[in-house]
Amino acid sequence: MASDKLYKLAFEYKKTKLWKKLWDNEIFAVKFSDGEIGYVSIMGKGGTYTAVAVYVGARAFQTYREIQEGEKLFDSYFKEREHLTCQNCLQLAFENKEELRDVELKEAREYAKRHGIRFAGKNSYPQFLNYVPCRFPWNTFSEKEEMYLEETLEATIEIAGQLNRKTAQELGIREISGETRQIICFEKSGNKYRTAMEELPLARKKQFLKPEPLDDFTLASLKRIKKKEVFECELVYLPEPVQNLPDEQPFFPLMLMMVSKKDGLILPINIVKSYEENLGNLLRYMAESLKNLGRRPGKLLVRDERTFAFLDEFGRQMQAEVRIESSLPELDEAQESMIEEFWVDEDIEGNVSDFLQILDAMEGMPDEVLCTMPDEMLEQLEFMADSHMLPPDLLRRVEDILDRMKEEF
Numbered sequence: 001m002a003s004d005k006l007y008k009l010a011f012e013y014k015k016t017k018l019w020k021k022l023w024d025n026e027i028f029a030v031k032f033s034d035g036e037i038g039y040v041s042i043m044g045k046g047g048t049y050t051a052v053a054v055y056v057g058a059r060a061f062q063t064y065r066e067i068q069e070g071e072k073l074f075d076s077y078f079k080e081r082e083h084l085t086c087q088n089c090l091q092l093a094f095e096n097k098e099e100l101r102d103v104e105l106k107e108a109r110e111y112a113k114r115h116g117i118r119f120a121g122k123n124s125y126p127q128f129l130n131y132v133p134c135r136f137p138w139n140t141f142s143e144k145e146e147m148y149l150e151e152t153l154e155a156t157i158e159i160a161g162q163l164n165r166k167t168a169q170e171l172g173i174r175e176i177s178g179e180t181r182q183i184i185c186f187e188k189s190g191n192k193y194r195t196a197m198e199e200l201p202l203a204r205k206k207q208f209l210k211p212e213p214l215d216d217f218t219l220a221s222l223k224r225i226k227k228k229e230v231f232e233c234e235l236v237y238l239p240e241p242v243q244n245l246p247d248e249q250p251f252f253p254l255m256l257m258m259v260s261k262k263d264g265l266i267l268p269i270n271i272v273k274s275y276e277e278n279l280g281n282l283l284r285y286m287a288e289s290l291k292n293l294g295r296r297p298g299k300l301l302v303r304d305e306r307t308f309a310f311l312d313e314f315g316r317q318m319q320a321e322v323r324i325e326s327s328l329p330e331l332d333e334a335q336e337s338m339i340e341e342f343w344v345d346e347d348i349e350g351n352v353s354d355f356l357q358i359l360d361a362m363e364g365m366p367d368e369v370l371c372t373m374p375d376e377m378l379e380q381l382e383f384m385a386d387s388h389m390l391p392p393d394l395l396r397r398v399e400d401i402l403d404r405m406k407e408e409f
Helices: 004-016 058-068 077-084 102-114 143-162 216-223 279-293 305-317 329-342 348-363 375-387 392-405
Strands: 028-031 037-043 050-056 089-095 125-131 182-189 192-199 228-237 254-260 296-302 321-324
Touching: 004 089, 004 102, 004 125, 004 143, 028 143, 037 058, 037 143, 050 058, 050 143, 058 089, 077 228, 077 329, 089 143, 102 125, 143 182, 216 279, 228 305, 228 329, 254 279, 254 329, 279 305, 296 305, 305 321, 348 392, 375 392
Parallel strands: 028 182, 228 296, 296 321
Antiparallel strands: 028 037, 037 050, 050 089, 089 125, 182 192, 228 254
């Protein structure tokens, strides 16, 4: 829930129309009251999306740099979708009411009613969003994050006033590029703002954590499998968000796709919530799946550096080569099949909502009605249950429905 102060500042900012004076790559910094630095991008001059985004700290600003590389070619559908969810910033956006969740729309209308504000025209509703990498943008903030957004909006309102008298160049705000080393920084001092040049965080190469090695018992059980085979592998974030609890920020689950070059089998490996938090679990899930199916990797061909980092030590433990390959035909075919099965429709949030509504409806059906459902519906649910792409709570619901559908009367 956004504070009244945030709404007040949002409507004040909207009156400034700052987005008509700055491009989104004319970045400036704000030094917050706790000493942290925020890097601010003003969006809207291009006419497609009106927003203020603040990237707090060097790590967050790195995600701005990555988003600006959007013209590069991606080697898989999943990588492209992940790129769109990698931002780490706080945003105020102005949207049509259809873009807001019910709770956001109710909150905005209640504030407007209390303060005699009328929503009129396109993109007139303020929306406050917390962008966290590989999570769905959500309107929940910590006290500190709310403070950062408030202080950002106060600074943008001040800057908009100064731009009525000066140009952006005269104020020290300029377009940045990969070569830019310093930008103008605004810091509030009493009732005024002072400026200074701030070093821009340098672009940095991504570093990927590695999981702890597998235990000797698990390794011994895998090494007892005699025949070796080649697998094509990639760590991917699935493009549909999952929410386990009503107040939880939805997340995009992480899946290790391992496809056998021998027969095209996709290993059933449980999904996890994130790379950084669940490395060990994901490695154990992979080992368990290999053991249960009697499959031993002799070579692991991977798509990218992240997957290489994840499997490198495991490969050494199993005396299996791990190598980055640009051509992975079995993996490509498996991913294309998944995309056709689940994500042809680009309305991700709508897909999730539709699926949950179908589950709710089926759970409320009498057993004798469930048993008459078309075979195609049964096959679809079985595929989802076997795919290991569902979080545990949804998997249990699907399995319960499948058990009831298969009962004979």
